[in-house]
Amino acid sequence: MQNKIKKLEDRRISFQREFDSRKSNEDRNRLGQYATPNEFAIEILSETKKYIPKNRAITFLDPALGSGSFYSAFLSEFQSNSSDNNYGIEIDSELSEFAKSVYGELGLKVINKDFTSLEAKSTNKVDLLVSNPPYSRHHHISTEIKARITSWVKTKYGIKVSKLSGLHCYFIYLAQQFLEENGIAVWLVPSEFLDVNFGKSLKQYLKHEVQLLRIHKYSPEDLKFNDALVSSLVVWYKNCKPEENDKIKFTSGPDISNPTFNTNARISELDPNFKWSNYFRDYDTTFDQKNKATIKDLFTIKRGIASGNNKFFILSSSEIEEKKIPLKYFRPILPPPKVIKSNIIKPDNNGNPILDEQLFLLDTDLPLLQIKEESKELYDYLLSGIDAKVNEGYLCKNRKPWYSQEQREEPLFVCNYIGRNNKTAPFRFLLNESKAITTNSFLGLYPKPILKRLNIDYRSFLNQLNSIQTEELIAKGRSYGGGMYKLEPKELSNVELELERELIQELEISEQLTLFEPKEEYAS
Secondary structure (H helix, E strand, C coil), X not given: CHHHHHHHHHHHHHHHHHHHHCCCHHHHHHXXXXXXXXXXXXXXXXXXXXXXXXXXXXXXXXXXXXXCHHHHHHHHHHHHHECCCEEEECCCHHHHHHHHHHHHHHCEEEXXXXXXXXXXXXXXXXXXXXXXXXXXXXXXXXXXXXXXXXXXXXXXXXXXXXXXXXHHHHHHHHHHHHEEEEEEEEEEEEHXXXXXCCXXXXXXXXXXXXXXXXXXXXCCCCCCCCCCCCCEEEEEEECCXXXXXXXXXXXXXXXXXXXXXXXXXXXXXXXCCCCHHHHHXXXXXXXXXXXXXXXXXXXXXXXXXXXXXXXXXXXXXXXXXXXXXXXXXXXXECCCHHHCCCCXXXXXXXXXXXXXXXXXXXXXXXXHHHHHHHCHHHHHHHHHHHHCCHHHCCCHHHCCCCCCCCCCCCCCEEEECEEECCCCCCCCEEEECCCCECECCEEEEEECHHHHHCCCCHHHHHHHHHCCCHHHHHHHCEEECCCEEECCHHHHHCCEEECCHXXXXXXXHCXXXXXXCCCCCCCC
């Protein structure tokens, strides 16, 4: 039997490669069609045996069957107690026909339907549900599907589902009705729900509606899918109500059966409002309480501006000179983080940053007719933008005039909001002594009055910011496949840092922590 399963798996892999080659990246992204590598599926099913009673027939369901990778793994790992009531649901007719032709004779009933539209009576209830549900982002999901499922979840579980939820979240909500009482569900899903706002509703479901058993998180650097840039995790739960003293296992590492990190948390400790990725941390960021503070105690954090079209609005000094546009219509702006070598951005005599490449943002709200009178060169350049339909972009068409920019003070410190944990730390703080503002590739830190009042040495404080543990920054943010990490303004504001006792005392008595002052005499 094992030889037959191996031959069928070779056939499946060959078909999957050919199928994927005919699909564009855009189509696969929209439909969430990313097949599970068979060795990965076998690893998951092998570990799942720990939760399955031995010596009895097991029924199986995959609500996002694809070409059948998980069923192939199920046959390999459970062939001695597989039943004839096994189901696979697949919306793609070509995939479903292939799976039926290959696995139909081995007990798999294939249903070519959209799982989100099926009723529970479409199949018998099963003992084991295993799936890699489609990773389709919310903007690819129809309004009808969102409205129908969010209403159903609200009625059945009393949970308000975020409309930003991906399709994989809807699959999890709907699947419980297909599972026998005490049946086991196993989900291979992106890890982002642990941390993002739309994940709150899914965490509420996992905490209150099922008995959560284990969550295994792979490192963002460990891409399990060669064709999808996502960080993966596996969730196991039993279809029964949780009990107060239930313990959930949190593990991480490249090998599910031999995790490099292993801890337990009581169900009562899990708060859907907080980031569950913190349970995978194996380091200590607990400071002496007297020295504990967060970045928001000292700074207001704002994302850099979105110009609407960087290629058009942001020009180098040489490009401006070539076009003969007066520099008075521009203001300095920092280049991307990766090209800035020094952590201190020094100014020239005009306040422009001293960098290998100086960039400037077109920044004027003068009427077009006045610009025509003042500068024919700028007027002609704006007309070229109209010809190129820059003015019809989403941001530009909602601005008056379309070429005006958001007004923003230059930040004192900046931090890149996205980065990779490769040879260098993913996040880096820079001291901005120039008059340059930033694009939205940076987060700007604007000091609250307490910092200026204490006459802080900003260059020394820069070292303090860059000494924040990488793990602390990663834990407060969110992770993606390929070792990519992101920090949103609110997430950066909650990052903890250790301060001198004198500064902590000032924080305790400060009466005005929510304001920030215009930047004056920041450079030390």
